[in-house]
Amino acid sequence: MTTPAVTEPVTTTPEAPTHESLLAAVTDPDGREVLDPATGEVVGRVADRSAEDLDAAVASARAAQPAWAARSDADRVDLLLRVAEAIETAAEPLAELLSREQGKPLNGPNARFEVGACAAWLRATAATELPGGTVVDDADTHAVLHYRPVGVVGAIGPWNWPMMITVWQIAPALRMGNTVVVKPSEYTPLSVLALVHVLNSVLPADVLTAVAGGREVGARLSSHPDVAKLMFTGSTATGQAIIKSSADTVKRLTLELGGNDAGIVLPDADPEAIAEGLFWGAFINTGQTCAALKRLYVHTDVYDEVCTALTDVARAMPMGRGLDEDNVLGPLQNRAQYDIVARLVDAARDAGAKVIVGGDPDPDAPGHFYPTKLVADIDDDNPLVAEEQFGPALPIVRYHDVDQAVAMANRLDVGLGASVWSSDKEAARAVAARLEAGTVWINSHGGVHPMIPFGGVKKSGYGLEFGVEGLKAVAVPQVING
Numbered sequence: 518m519t520t521p522a523v524t525e526p527v528t529t530t531p532e533a534p535t536h537e538s539l540l541a542a543v544t545d546p547d548g549r550e551v552l553d554p555a556t557g558e559v560v561g562r563v564a565d566r567s568a569e570d571l572d573a574a575v576a577s578a579r580a581a582q583p584a585w586a587a588r589s590d591a592d593r594v595d596l597l598l599r600v601a602e603a604i605e606t607a608a609e610p611l612a613e614l615l616s617r618e619q620g621k622p623l624n625g626p627n628a629r630f631e632v633g634a635c636a637a638w639l640r641a642t643a644a645t646e647l648p649g650g651t652v653v654d655d656a657d658t659h660a661v662l663h664y665r666p667v668g669v670v671g672a673i674g675p676w677n678w679p680m681m682i683t684v685w686q687i688a689p690a691l692r693m694g695n696t697v698v699v700k701p702s703e704y705t706p707l708s709v710l711a712l713v714h715v716l717n718s719v720l721p722a723d724v725l726t727a728v729a730g731g732r733e734v735g736a737r738l739s740s741h742p743d744v745a746k747l748m749f750t751g752s753t754a755t756g757q758a759i760i761k762s763s764a765d766t767v768k769r770l771t772l773e774l775g776g777n778d779a780g781i782v783l784p785d786a787d788p789e790a791i792a793e794g795l796f797w798g799a800f801i802n803t804g805q806t807c808a809a810l811k812r813l814y815v816h817t818d819v820y821d822e823v824c825t826a827l828t829d830v831a832r833a834m835p836m837g838r839g840l841d842e843d844n845v846l847g848p849l850q851n852r853a854q855y856d857i858v859a860r861l862v863d864a865a866r867d868a869g870a871k872v873i874v875g876g877d878p879d880p881d882a883p884g885h886f887y888p889t890k891l892v893a894d895i896d897d898d899n900p901l902v903a904e905e906q907f908g909p910a911l912p913i914v915r916y917h918d919v920d921q922a923v924a925m926a927n928r929l930d931v932g933l934g935a936s937v938w939s940s941d942k943e944a945a946r947a948v949a950a951r952l953e954a955g956t957v958w959i960n961s962h963g964g965v966h967p968m969i970p971f972g973g974v975k976k977s978g979y980g981l982e983f984g985v986e987g988l989k990a991v992a993v994p995q996v997i998n999g
Contacts, residue, residue, distance in 0.1 A: 543710035581723035586694035616839035625845030641967030664992035666694035676704035771980030776933025779926035783939040792826035798962025858908035870895035933977035
């Protein structure tokens with residue numbers, strides 16, 4: 518067997534790009550327009566590639582993978598750290614492009630936060646101890662478990678956290694010796710293309726490739742015979758389609774699908790103390806987060822006080838164009854999502870629920886701005902509770918005993934995250950253990966950590982990301998026995 522050639526590590530440090538130079542690097546003058554969801558202005562143009570283009574990218578990734586895998590782990594770690602530095606060098610233009618294309622403000626837990634998280638995740642992935650080791654070593658048996666690269670990894674990302682979730686997918690895959698082909702969302706392609714452009718200023722050729730395109734490209738990636746592993750973050754319906762299309766090639770899958778996360782406020786909670794945490798649990802990224810708090814169950818003893826405290830916090834949070842440094846909430850990223858949120862809130866109001874915060878949207882205003890809504894006195898079977906709204910509208914349901922709250926929280930067919938809010942952490946943990954969700958937070962909601970495994974149950978998907986479990990997920994185990 519011929520040993521693959523190993524390319525020498527890159528030693529140059531890329532210069533800091535400007536917003537204009539970064540956008541020029543990923544914009545195709547003949548491509549389709551990508552619009553700012555806050556203003557309707559053109560951000561740039563993207564060339565939507567074909568399935569044939571995807572095939573060519575996969576072929577190049579497959580050809581580059583043996584040499585990438587042949588590098589030492591220390592070499593790959595060094596390159597991931599260099600990539601993190603490159604992101605930090607380009608942080609401000611990346612954040613500006615992200616804000617313009619996705620809509621999220623620069624400040625708050627938004628665009629600058631997301632770009633910073635990309636660098637932080639790369640560093641944490643580089644620092645994670647590799648899985649595997651000796652399983653049995655005695656007089657009769659010596660067995661060692663190794664984790665080998667799968668080959669080419671396909672990564673299909675969403676439009677809500679396009680840069681950060683792409684890094685969640687590619688960082689462990691690269692660390693374990695795989696090459697990666699990324700398919701960004703049609704709504705936010707420029708952000709991901711720019712991110713990959715920055716990463717490729719450090720990485721060897723064809724180790725990481727991004728192919729923008731529509732459903733045809735995504736379908737080809739999920740069925741491609743030379744893609745050994747697929748990582749997808751998005752809707753349950755699309756995840757189900759990926760499962761079917763990947764079956765013939767028996768791909769390994771990591772699927773982080775839709776959620777409708779429940780939060781339970783116990784009767785001993787301090788409404789003032791938890792109000793800001795509840796707000797950001799629900800409204801981070803203007804509610805456009807898979808593991809956001811999307812339905813809140815509050816005990817009747819503290820219901821009115823929680824509603825009042827949340828109202829005070831919500832009214833203090835400015836919404837507007839993301840490039841305005843004062844704003845912390847932005848528009849919905851696209852009109853289709855805006856229409857979903859508006860439909861669900863209108864249905865709740867028509868059924869007798871009370872909107873305690875949030876007026877009607879201005880039909881003549883540019884962009885997809887939907888005022889922050891807190892919706893009280895709502896039944897648990899209302900569509901705003903039962904369906905994932907994925908936007909700035911939080912239904913607040915009254916309950917009378919904990920068993921009732923747990924039953925309501927568990928009744929849906931999704932289970933990405935959940936939370937319990939209480940002044941007694943032990944009591945909260947006891948309730949948390951009864952909830953059907955991949956992660957249950959205590960007195961917070963939605964926070965993730967690069968060393969803490971993350972994944973869903975039920976129709977929220979399967980497979981784990983982050984930490985050692987995330988490295989295992991993009992590798993194949995091999996036992997050498999003897």
